[in-house]
Amino acid sequence: MRTALVIGTGLIGTSAALALAGRGVQVHLSDHDPAQARTAAARGAGTDQPPEGRVDLAIVAVPPAHVARTLHEAVQGGVARAYLDVASVKGGPRRELEALGCDLTAYLGTHPMAGREKSGPLAATADLFEGRPWVLTPTAGTDTEVLNLALELVALCRAVPVVMDADAHDRAVALVSHTPQLVSSLVAARLRDADETAVRLCGQGIRDVTRIAASDPRMWVDILSANPGPVADVLAGVAADLDETVRALRALEAADDGKRRDGAAGIEDVLRRGNAGRARVPGKHGAAPAVYESVTVLIGDQPGELARIFADAGRAGVNIEDVRIEHATGQQAGLIQLMVEPGAVAGLTATLRDRGWAVRH
Incomplete structure (x- = not known):
């Protein structure tokens, strides 16, 4: 993939554009709101100028209700060799495209399982998809080149491809x-x-x-x-x-x-x-859920405190599997729960106490 067109520069579209641009792909940005496309371009996601010819891949990143119409217009305009969308539903848009008489051989419905509470190009990050499932919903009629380009997109965004039926998704x-x-x-x-x-x-x-x-x-x-x-x-x-x-x-x-x-x-x-x-929710790196124990420590709300406690855990030779922080209402302090393997609890507790931390039971 050398060139791509991202249609829709919200959180998902701009994040994909940032990932592609950061890995050498020439990305063109389009949005019904030109100011939003300019904002994405200013963040380094590509250029808001239209491509001079066909791009390798068009990524439609618009709300589900607008996917079919936007895709149909793009296909009719011949803007790309392959087309995909990243909407969070898959069955409906495909049926709408079929009703519009769109040739679906060059299209593949996809859905990256990533997001944030915030939206828009300013909330986008190039690493939004790293390690996250990215669902692909090919059919028997999907062109092999289209599937390969979709897989390349997923790889460039460092996500994990998952193939599913659209309605099952x-x-x-x-x-x-x-x-x-x-x-x-x-x-x-x-x-x-x-x-x-x-x-x-x-x-x-x-x-x-x-x-x-x-x-x-x-x-x-x-x-x-x-x-x-x-x-x-x-x-x-x-x-x-x-x-x-x-x-x-x-x-x-x-x-x-x-x-x-x-x-x-x-x-x-x-x-x-x-x-x-x-217990069925996948654990770390998608593996079966692991049973961890927590070491709870009182921590102040000052710069450098998190770095210091992680460094002290490293001195104990303990890998922190997960972290939770509970902030104290009205106080400049909180409780941090360090999730570790059960066998590491005693050593970590002893080291943290030696380093002056207030470890709570």
């Missing part, structure tokens, strides 16, 4: 991406009118659950409008579980011992099913 992202967004927003919405005293008690649990609720509502309306059925199916199951959980909690309020036992059993059931589901 849409059902999967409904479960692992679209429904979590709505559930996070539903929980966060409870905070809008909550008493200030309650809000000040927010800890790491509520921060974890509501992190993605900060996402752009307009963007998510576009995404959910393109995949409503599968998302509604998942939410119907969640709603059924919620109904059962509410009944179990009400039973715990009952005076009857038998009802309280039934209520406790119902709560335990949903919690255990949650344990089982969480």
Whole structure:
């Protein structure tokens, strides 16, 4: 791949353009808002000038509702040898393209499983896709050259290719991406009118659950409008579980011992099913989930503190597998949880204490 055209310079389009430009590909940028394309170009993602001839690959990075029309116009204009989109739903756009009579041999639907709460070219980064799954949905009619160019794009962005059927992909992202967004927003919405005293008690649990609720509502309306059925199916199951959980909690309020036992059993059931589901989430580097233990340390909110604790962990010969930070409300301090292999806990704890850290049990 020597040349590429990125149509749509939001977070995903600009991030792909930055990755390609950084690896020597001549990237041309196009957007319905020329100012956004200029911003992406100013960040080093390519040029906002149109290509003089056909490019090797056209990447359509527009909201799902506009994918088919944008792709059809690009194919009709003959702007590239191969075309792909990066929208978060795949079945609908393909069927719309078929209805428009578009030749799909030169097209491949793809979806990089990466993103941020922020949007637009200023939020883009060249490493957004590194190590992340990038779904490809070829059909029997997909030209081999198109598939090879898509694989080259994935490699240049340092992502991991995953081949799936388009409709299977849409059902999967409904479960692992679209429904979590709505559930996070539903929980966060409870905070809008909550008493200030309650809000000040927010800890790491509520921060974890509501992190993605900060996402752009307009963007998510576009995404959910393109995949409503599968998302509604998942939410119907969640709603059924919620109904059962509410009944179990009400039973715990009952005076009857038998009802309280039934209520406790119902709560335990949903919690255990949650344990089982969480255990299936891939762990580090996509491997089976590992069991880590945490070493919790009080850390000040000053420059260099994180670097110092990581350096001290290195002196102990311990690899930090994951990190979580819980900030203390109204204080210039917090608790950092260093996730390590169980056998490393004693050595790390001893070293950190020797180095003056306040290790908490």
